Amino acid sequence: MRKVLILFLSLITVLSYSLASTRLNSSDISTNDNSKKAFSHALKNLNNDELDKFILGKSFFRIPWVEAPAATTARDGLGPLFSSNTCINCHPKNGAGVAVNKKGELTRSLVLRLSIHGENEPTYGTQLSLNGTFDVPYEGKPQVSYKEILNTYPDGSICSLRKPTYTIIDLQYGALHKNTVIAPRIGLALIGLGLIERIPESAILANSDEGDQNKDGISGRANYVYSLEKKKNMLGRFTWKASAPTVKQQVAAAFNNDMGLTSHLFPNENCTDKQKECLNAPKGRGDKFDVSKARLDAVTYYVSSLKIPTQRNAKKYVNGAKIFKQISCSKCHVPSFITADNLTIHPFSDFLLHDMGKGLSDGKLKLNANEWRTPPLWGIGLYKKVSGEANYLHDGRARSIEEAILWHGGEAKKSKEKFMNLKKEDRQELISFMRSI
Amino acid sequence: MASLSFATISALEAGGYNVQKGWNLLGTGLSDTEISVDNIIDDVEKVFLYDSATGKWSSATSSSKEFKTIGSGKGFWANSTNGGIVDATTSSTPKQSILRTYADIATQNYNDAYNDAVSLKTAIEAFVASPTNTTLQVAKDAWLNSRESYGTTEIFRLSEGPIDAEKGWVNIAYGAHEGQINAWPLDENLIDYTINASGTRTSGNIIDTRGKFTPTGGTEIDTTTISVASLTALNENGGDANVATGYHAIEFLLWGQDQDYSSFITDAITNGALTAGQRAVTDYTTDKNADRRKAYLQASTQKLVNDLKVVKDAWDTTTSVDCSIDATGCYRGAILGILTGADASKNISEDSALKTIMGGMGVFIKSELANERIAVAVLTPSEEDEHSCFSDNTHRDIALNYQGFINILKGEYKGSSKGTSLYSQLNSSTKNAIDALIKKIDAGIASVNSVATSTEHFDYQIKSTSSQNRVIITMKNDMRALGDKMVEVASTLNVSITEDDVTDSDETKI
Numbered sequence: 001m002r003k004v005l006i007l008f009l010s011l012i013t014v015l016s017y018s019l020a021s022t023r024l025n026s027s028d029i030s031t032n033d034n035s036k037k038a039f040s041h042a043l044k045n046l047n048n049d050e051l052d053k054f055i056l057g058k059s060f061f062r063i064p065w066v067e068a069p070a071a072t073t074a075r076d077g078l079g080p081l082f083s084s085n086t087c088i089n090c091h092p093k094n095g096a097g098v099a100v101n102k103k104g105e106l107t108r109s110l111v112l113r114l115s116i117h118g119e120n121e122p123t124y125g126t127q128l129s130l131n132g133t134f135d136v137p138y139e140g141k142p143q144v145s146y147k148e149i150l151n152t153y154p155d156g157s158i159c160s161l162r163k164p165t166y167t168i169i170d171l172q173y174g175a176l177h178k179n180t181v182i183a184p185r186i187g188l189a190l191i192g193l194g195l196i197e198r199i200p201e202s203a204i205l206a207n208s209d210e211g212d213q214n215k216d217g218i219s220g221r222a223n224y225v226y227s228l229e230k231k232k233n234m235l236g237r238f239t240w241k242a243s244a245p246t247v248k249q250q251v252a253a254a255f256n257n258d259m260g261l262t263s264h265l266f267p268n269e270n271c272t273d274k275q276k277e278c279l280n281a282p283k284g285r286g287d288k289f290d291v292s293k294a295r296l297d298a299v300t301y302y303v304s305s306l307k308i309p310t311q312r313n314a315k316k317y318v319n320g321a322k323i324f325k326q327i328s329c330s331k332c333h334v335p336s337f338i339t340a341d342n343l344t345i346h347p348f349s350d351f352l353l354h355d356m357g358k359g360l361s362d363g364k365l366k367l368n369a370n371e372w373r374t375p376p377l378w379g380i381g382l383y384k385k386v387s388g389e390a391n392y393l394h395d396g397r398a399r400s401i402e403e404a405i406l407w408h409g410g411e412a413k414k415s416k417e418k419f420m421n422l423k424k425e426d427r428q429e430l431i432s433f434m435r436s437i
Numbered sequence: 438m439a440s441l442s443f444a445t446i447s448a449l450e451a452g453g454y455n456v457q458k459g460w461n462l463l464g465t466g467l468s469d470t471e472i473s474v475d476n477i478i479d480d481v482e483k484v485f486l487y488d489s490a491t492g493k494w495s496s497a498t499s500s501s502k503e504f505k506t507i508g509s510g511k512g513f514w515a516n517s518t519n520g521g522i523v524d525a526t527t528s529s530t531p532k533q534s535i536l537r538t539y540a541d542i543a544t545q546n547y548n549d550a551y552n553d554a555v556s557l558k559t560a561i562e563a564f565v566a567s568p569t570n571t572t573l574q575v576a577k578d579a580w581l582n583s584r585e586s587y588g589t590t591e592i593f594r595l596s597e598g599p600i601d602a603e604k605g606w607v608n609i610a611y612g613a614h615e616g617q618i619n620a621w622p623l624d625e626n627l628i629d630y631t632i633n634a635s636g637t638r639t640s641g642n643i644i645d646t647r648g649k650f651t652p653t654g655g656t657e658i659d660t661t662t663i664s665v666a667s668l669t670a671l672n673e674n675g676g677d678a679n680v681a682t683g684y685h686a687i688e689f690l691l692w693g694q695d696q697d698y699s700s701f702i703t704d705a706i707t708n709g710a711l712t713a714g715q716r717a718v719t720d721y722t723t724d725k726n727a728d729r730r731k732a733y734l735q736a737s738t739q740k741l742v743n744d745l746k747v748v749k750d751a752w753d754t755t756t757s758v759d760c761s762i763d764a765t766g767c768y769r770g771a772i773l774g775i776l777t778g779a780d781a782s783k784n785i786s787e788d789s790a791l792k793t794i795m796g797g798m799g800v801f802i803k804s805e806l807a808n809e810r811i812a813v814a815v816l817t818p819s820e821e822d823e824h825s826c827f828s829d830n831t832h833r834d835i836a837l838n839y840q841g842f843i844n845i846l847k848g849e850y851k852g853s854s855k856g857t858s859l860y861s862q863l864n865s866s867t868k869n870a871i872d873a874l875i876k877k878i879d880a881g882i883a884s885v886n887s888v889a890t891s892t893e894h895f896d897y898q899i900k901s902t903s904s905q906n907r908v909i910i911t912m913k914n915d916m917r918a919l920g921d922k923m924v925e926v927a928s929t930l931n932v933s934i935t936e937d938d939v940t941d942s943d944e945t946k947i
Contacts, residue, residue, distance in 0.1 A: 033937055041937060048914045051808075052816055059813045059822070063622070064676065069634040074819035076634070085653075085676075282635075 026343055029195065031307040038382050039094040039191050041307040050305075057302025060295050061087045065259060067133040068284040077284020077291075080136040080277070081129035081270055082260035084108050087299070090187040090258065094306060095386030097187030099144070099396025106142050110396060111258060112166060113183040114176070121180050123173050123274045127257045136277040137172035144184075146397070151406050153420050161406055164397050173275060183362040184395035185240055189386070191379050192347060193238065193247045194304030198339040199351070201235050207334060207350045218331050218411045220352035221371070228252070228265045237351045240394040242373035248300040252291070255299075261290040309379045311346070312436045320433025323426055327418035332374040332411075348377035348437060357409020360393065370410055381435030401431050458520040463513040485514040532787045532930060533773075534857035538848040539794060540752065540769050541855050543593055546844075547749040549586035554742045557583045557687075561738045565731045568721035577691050581830060584684065587619070587745075588837025592845050595805065596797030599751035599768045606783055607771075610764035611751050614744040617672055622821055623680030625689050627652055627671075629730065632696060643671060643681065644729045652679045663732040665740045682737050685825070690734045692716055692827035695820065695896065710893035713829035788932055794845070795859070795927045799939025802842045803920025811835065811913040815906065820896035829896060832889035836882050839916070843875070846926075859926055867925045874919045881912030 028044035042054050064085040065078040084090055090097050090109040097109025112128040114121040129139045146162035153159070166182050205222055212219045223236040227245045234245035244250035249265060256266035267289060271278030284290040291299075314321070324330055333348040353371040361369040372394060380401065384390035391399065398404035408416040419427065456463075486495050560579035564572040594601050599611035600618075625631050629644045643650055643660055651657045655675020660667050671681040680686060693716025696708060708715065721727050756766035760780040767783065770776040774784040814822040814831075823831040844850055848858025860868070888905055889895055898905035920939050927934040 031937060041940070044936065048917070051917070052812055052910075055808045055812045056816045059809075059817070064624075066624075069637075074817050074821055 024341060024343060029307055029343060029345070030310045032310050034309060034312055034382060034385065036093055036385050036388075038309045039189060039306060039379065039386050043194075043305045043307055046305070050301075053298050053301045054305055056295070057298035057300070060291075060299050061302055065261065065290075068282045077261055079129075079131070079133035079260035080281035081132050081139060081275070083111060083127075083130045083258050085131075085259065087254065087259075091190050092387045094190045094303075096189040096383045096390065096392075097396065098387050098389040099186055099391040106144050109187045110142070111185050112142050112168065113185055115181050115183065116177055116179045120272075121177055123272055124176065125270055125272045127270070128168060129260070129270070132278070133260075133281060136275075136281050139173060140168040140171040142184075143167050143169055153424075155424060157424060159402055159406060161403050162397055162399070164395060181363040186391065186394060186396040188240070188375070189379060189383065190303045191306050192308045192345065192376065193306070195308070195339055195343065195345050196237055196347060196351065196376070197247055197304065198341055198343075199237075199337045199345075200340050203337055204235060204237070204351050208352055216328075216331070217414055218328070218354065220332065220350055220354060223353050223373070235351075236373075240372060240375070242351065242353055247304050248296065251300045251303065252296055255291050255296075263289045263291040263296050264293055265296070308345070309382055312381065314433070314436045317429060317433035317436055319426070320429040320431070320436075323422065323430045324433055327422070327430075328415045329430075331415075333377055334374075346378055346437065349374045354412065355410035356407075356412060359409045360407055362394070377434060377437055380437070401434055402427070405431075456515065456517050456520050458517060461513075461515050461517060463515055484516075530787075531857055531862055532791060535848070535859055535862070535930075536772055536774075536787060536790055536794075538856035538858060539845060540772055542844055542848075542850045543590070543598075544752040544754060544769060545850055545855075546586065546590045546593075546841075547745070547752050550583070550590050551742070551745045551749040553579075553583040553586045554738075554745050558738045558742050561687075561734055565721070565735055568718055568727075568731075570718050573691070573718050573721075577828070580684070580687060580691055581828065581833070584825070584830060584833060585837060587684065588834055589841035589844055589850075591619070591805075591838050592798060592801055592841035594797065595800045597793045598772075598797075599748050606760075607768060610760065610767060611747055614747055617669070618683045618741060618744050618748075619685070620673065620680040620683050621685045621824060622826070623683075623685050623689070625694060625827075627679055628681060628686060628689060628733070629726075631694050644726050644733055647729070652676075652681075655679060663729055663736050665736050665743065668733070668736050668740055682740050684741065685827070686737050687734065687741065688825060688827045688830075689714075690716075690730065690737070693720070695827055695829060710897040713894070714827040791930060791932045792927070792934055792938075795923050795930075795932065796934050796938040798842060798845060799920040799923035799934070801920075802839070803917045803939055806835065806838050806842075807913040807916035807920065810838070811909060811916070814895075815899040815909045815913070818899040818901065818906075820899075823896050823899070826896065829889075829894040831895040832885050835895075836886060839878065839882060842919075846871075859930070862929050863926060864929060867922070867929065870925075871919065871922055874915050874922065877915045878912055878919065881908055881915065884908050885912070 024043065024045070031038065031041045033041060042051065046054060060075070063075060065075045066085070067078050068076040078085055088094070090111075092098065092109070098107055099110045101107050108130055113126060114124050114128060115126070116122075120126050124139055128142060130141070132138045144164050144166055146164050149161045149163050151159045151161055164184070166184055168176065168182070208220045208222045209216075210219055210221050223242040224233045225236040225243055225245050226232070227234040228249055229246055236242035236245050238244040238247065238250045244253065252263045252265040255261040255263060256270055260270055262269060262284070269278065269281075269283070271281075273279070324333075330348075332350050332352070332354055334350045335348055336344055336346045338344050351373060353368075353373055355368065355370045356372045357370060360372065363369050379386075380392075383392075391397070392401060392404035393407055398407060405416060405419055419430070422430070484496065557576075557579040560572075560576040564576040590600070594615060597603075597605070597607060599607055601613045601615035602608045602611070603613060626639055627642055629642055631639045633639055643663070646660060648659070648661055649657050650660045650671070652671060652675040655671075658667055658670045658674065660671070668682050671679070672683075673679055674681075692714030695712070695714040720730055724730070750765045751768040753766035753769065756770040756776065757763040760767035760770075760776065760783060767776065767780065770780070771783045771785050772790050774787065776784050810824050814820075814824075820826050823829075824834040825831050846858065847860045848855050860871070863871070885895065885898060885905065885908065888898060893903065893905070897903060898909060900906060921936060923939050924934055924936060
């Protein structure tokens with residue numbers, strides 16, 4: 001009897017495995033749409049139940065959450081401290097965030113993380129909230145000023161970079177601790193997250209070279225972080241610092257930090273013990289948490305099931321592709337991976353941390369301040385189309401791909417220098433190639 | 438007996454044939470042009486057809502196929518009881534005829550929607566002049582009636598038409614008023630008091646704020662006087678959920694909240710499965726904000742009439758001589774490809790018109806109706822996500838939105854044929870597949886309707902404990918499949934649309 005049961009179970013395992021591995025074809029995961037809706041398509045061939053989950057997730061991603069207790073009980077629990085009332089505010093049309101608006105003001109796509117030697121700021125917590133519900137004061141207003149720095153190429157052409165300085169005014173709970181480090185982070189484009197999650201860990205680790213054993217000047221460090229879901233250390237793949245091991249954990253973290261919504265993964269409201277109004281504010285009237293397990297699952301499913309845009313005119317830029325490899329961009333922006341379900345994908349990232357030099361350092365000490373996860377480049381040429389404006393790098397300081405390249409330092413310094421020594425046409429071809437991927 | 442008059446047609450007249458009361462001779466004269474008569478006036482009783490090739494006469498009715506095309510050297514004797522214009526085009530291809538049918542349905546349907554909004558305005562004025570339970574009920578009935586004609590127009594959305602075109606001259610000329618006319622879900626807290634889940638009356642809304650009002654996340658607006666202008670400035674100010682105008686704002690002002698929170702959290706507020714919002718008439722008489730509430734109702738209804746007039750005029754059969762100055766009839770003209778002079782550049786090619794229309798039909802029934810309006814409501818499940826949540830009229834919204842789709846597919850309006858349809862062009866296998874889906878959806882709609890009027894409103898039917906939950910889920914799945922069928926429908930006309938074209942992932946109103 002026992003034997004039969006075991007046999008039966010293993011049969012199920014085999015069946016479900018083969019189902020997962022044959023479900024999606026490469027044509028199901030990409031779209032030819034290159035309009036502003038390019039990042040909004042569901043994977044093809046979802047069945048009705050999957051589509052339902054997608055639709056439900058989308059509605060909770062987009063429809064505003066409201067303060068508790070509200071008449072709209074399905075979506076109450078916003079705040080008490082929050083920066084945005086929807087996910088989509090900071091990921092416009094699922095695209096990359098925009099740092100400053102046309103008036104030069106910072107937008108809510110850019111959040112300011114606060115820390116003191118890796119610990120939370122004692123009064124304000126981990127992140128500055130721009131809004132509060134009812135009588136709860138907001139925390140402060142972020143401001144940025146940019147200083148233009150001229151970068152001159154060996155061929156004499158010039159590109160100006162803007163170096164940001166962040167300040168917080170109108171602090172509502174008193175001064176920040178004097179050692180506070182302000183670390184700005186802009187919303188990332190949300191395409192292909194489910195595919196990134198399905199890259200086998202071993203494939204990512206294959207590119208890791210922590211002590212730079214091969215002496216190419218590029219290391220690549222795997223960031224192991226605690227998974228709140230799996231309750232063990234796992235490889236971090238998501239966020240600017242590779243701080244999230246799974247899509248779900250990052251979705252739950254964003255709900256908590258950016259919108260003040262609790263979930264089983266982040267059960268506490270984001271108030272510090274010095275914020276009395278926040279602690280005393282009415283709580284959401286839903287189940288135990290503002291975002292139930294089913295809804296967290298649905299939103300996770302939604303952002304994990306978005307198509308990636310197909311490469312556009314890539315064939316036209318053979319030379320650009322060649323240069324991308326020649327000057328070693330591809331060592332970190334690794335062009336392709338094969339997922340566990342056997343799909344070849346082209347994220348142009350190794351999902352590892354690299355020292356990017358002092359110029360990009362954010363001073364946060366929990367990780368090496370200069371270290372950043374290689375951001376995927378797929379769809380980068382559509383950022384502007386999708387979001388209306390395109391800002392690059394972790395705080396959106398770069399106004400163009402060219403500026404972003406010029407900010408590269410540390411392990412990427414050599415590649416940057418090679419880029420600067422390219423002929424102007426070759427630089428342009430490289431960028432055209434990048435815009436096509 | 439009807440008088441006998443002759444209206445011999447020897448060449449195509451722009452705009453159609455002017456048919457007199459009585460007997461008319463219609464024909465192409467000696468020209469060898471073939472004329473398609475797409476829009477036969479309803480009252481033609483009897484038609485006699487003469488075929489010069491055979492020298493024979495035969496008879497037909499106005500809806501018969503023979504009467505739709507006047508071939509070279511053929512003539513008709515048609516008996517009209519009232520007279521009127523018969524639209525005609527030379528050598529219409531099926532594509533032209535389909536576009537003509539589409540335009541004719543749009544023209545009539547928006548006319549009806551506009552007229553019903555005007556009637557609603559009359560009822561609202563009467564209610565405001567003398568607010569009683571009786572006049573309130575008359576106003577509610579007028580609102581419900583106005584939704585009947587508007588509901589079927591929604592199929593014209595998402596097709597780059599005057600109701601919601603996001604770009605180009607159509608957007609500039611008509612301003613995409615959909616968001617002003619029918620935006621939902623709306624945040625009722627913004628407009629008037631609500632009773633929240635703790636039983637507390639909320640304040641800080643447009644009606645109770647005399648002076649400056651700033652919607653959440655928006656800019657400050659002077660609301661000392663509630664007017665069309667101030668409501669327009671407030672609508673979607675600070676985000677798409679800040680809906681201040683349109684049918685649903687009026688609905689909220691007439692019905693008030695429909696408080697049934699029990700689908701979500703445990704509370705004591707339950708009015709029952711067949712009870713809609715219960716706003717007391719005293720909100721308009723003894724309440725201290727009665728005057729502002731009346732002003733809001735009047736201004737929002739006036740605005741609805743104004744906005745619908747813009748859309749109705751876009752589809753007018755009389756085309757303005759200069760669309761850059763006056764856009765009356767210009768969209769209709771553009772889609773029929775009959776604009777001339779400087780406006781000729783606005784004409785939309787048949788294939789691109791058909792592509793946006795068929796893509797829009799697919800997106801509407803699949804992404805908007807099945808997904809946003811039905812799936813979100815039934816999956817959440819929350820009555821806030823039903824379309825007409827104050828009046829509990831959602832079952833009619835669904836039925837009418839779906840009817841609008843069928844109208845265009847089959848070239849019908851109010852049950853009668855309006856000319857060549859997409860459906861008539863289909864091969865039998867596509868037809869059979871579509872017929873099967875329609876049969877299933879019809880059954881679902883009938884079930885939702887009958888339960889809504891006898892046992893429980895839509896907001897109770899979506900609960901997982903209701904046996905209707907499964908009916909609604911199946912109905913929505915079939916609507917998705919019907920939307921996907923537009924890819925096949927388009928291919929019969931050699932127009933290429935993809936599954937992506939009928940799936941707008943970006944449709945959610947926020």
